[in-house]
Amino acid sequence: MSAYDANATLNPTMYDYSSYYSDNDSGVTPCSNVEMREFGRVFLPVLYSSVFILGFLGNGLVVCVLVKHRNQTNLTDICLFNLALSDLLFVITLPFYTHYVVAGEWIFSVFLCHFIGGIHNTGFFSGIFFMVVMTLDRYVVIMHTHKVARYRTVKMGIALTVFVWMLSLFVSLPSYIFTTVKNGSQGQSCDFIPENKDWWVFNIFAPNILGLVIPLLVMVICYSRIIPILVKMRSAKKHRVVKLIISIVVVFFLFWTPYNISNFLRFLQYEASLFDDCDSDKNLKLSITVTETIAMTHCCLNPIIYAFVGQKFMKRAVQLLRKWVPGIHFLSTRDLSDSSFRKRSSDVSSTFVM
Numbered sequence: 001m002s003a004y005d006a007n008a009t010l011n012p013t014m015y016d017y018s019s020y021y022s023d024n025d026s027g028v029t030p031c032s033n034v035e036m037r038e039f040g041r042v043f044l045p046v047l048y049s050s051v052f053i054l055g056f057l058g059n060g061l062v063v064c065v066l067v068k069h070r071n072q073t074n075l076t077d078i079c080l081f082n083l084a085l086s087d088l089l090f091v092i093t094l095p096f097y098t099h100y101v102v103a104g105e106w107i108f109s110v111f112l113c114h115f116i117g118g119i120h121n122t123g124f125f126s127g128i129f130f131m132v133v134m135t136l137d138r139y140v141v142i143m144h145t146h147k148v149a150r151y152r153t154v155k156m157g158i159a160l161t162v163f164v165w166m167l168s169l170f171v172s173l174p175s176y177i178f179t180t181v182k183n184g185s186q187g188q189s190c191d192f193i194p195e196n197k198d199w200w201v202f203n204i205f206a207p208n209i210l211g212l213v214i215p216l217l218v219m220v221i222c223y224s225r226i227i228p229i230l231v232k233m234r235s236a237k238k239h240r241v242v243k244l245i246i247s248i249v250v251v252f253f254l255f256w257t258p259y260n261i262s263n264f265l266r267f268l269q270y271e272a273s274l275f276d277d278c279d280s281d282k283n284l285k286l287s288i289t290v291t292e293t294i295a296m297t298h299c300c301l302n303p304i305i306y307a308f309v310g311q312k313f314m315k316r317a318v319q320l321l322r323k324w325v326p327g328i329h330f331l332s333t334r335d336l337s338d339s340s341f342r343k344r345s346s347d348v349s350s351t352f353v354m
Helices: 034-068 076-089 094-103 110-145 144-152 154-178 197-232 238-271 278-296 298-308 311-324 338-344 345-354
Strands: 178-184 188-190
Touching: 034 094, 034 197, 034 278, 034 298, 034 311, 076 110, 076 154, 094 110, 094 298, 110 144, 110 154, 110 178, 110 197, 154 178, 154 188, 154 197, 188 238, 188 278, 197 345, 238 278, 238 298, 278 298
Parallel strands: none
Antiparallel strands: 178 188
């Protein structure tokens, strides 16, 4: 994830010098971020803390439920488990960035700077990739049910898991290498400082292409084929499933597109000398800060979209919560019994919504 865009997002308390390479003749001069300092110290800690708490609790519950019922694991459960792990990996970096913004400097070690920068990106990319895997899995299950049934095994799920995590680590490798501590006039900063501009361009376009364009195309193509099939089925669940499908695509698009557009405009600013006055520069930095934080909240919605909408999962989650908190009575497990679940769910729709 290109969150290390020249201190503009994660550390708005400093002057923005680090992205001006010696070979950059755009004519853009550094602008003071004094106004963003107070905004960042209020806005970012609150939002980062909220995302951390909600994301940690929601995804943590998903992990606990799936681990407890690991003997009944299928390919969908494996994808949900890894999606929750990806979101957890993503959100555990937020307390460090919260302190970074409040303190105005990086007080942790150089190793931790490399590590936090790397796992932030790894959590981001792995979460996106597992959403793509789940989309493709739903597609083949509904479109080619009998042909792929024997291939949707736990071994296949483990193989896909290893592949996705290795791919995520590979794509995130520049962040592990080039995110480092730099001494400045206002203290130490932890920034993405590549050895040449090519890596900076990669850090801009990788989230745009691998994190938005390709996943969105896969979702649109697959779900546009799935929806007509579900609509034709005689199932009381079909309308809820269709709404779920549409919500997956719409929510993903709404939460991530603004940030990717802002990041791309940031690239044009340096490459094409656009928005070269200080007011435009500040507005662009502000848009990156706000849209990135909004995009981060998507990890809080993943447990709701991919897990809690499934009645079987809700039953397991409520049972676990009742065991942890005996006095909880917000939902009756009788309404989520296995028999009622089977009566109200068709084979395909129950597979789709878990």
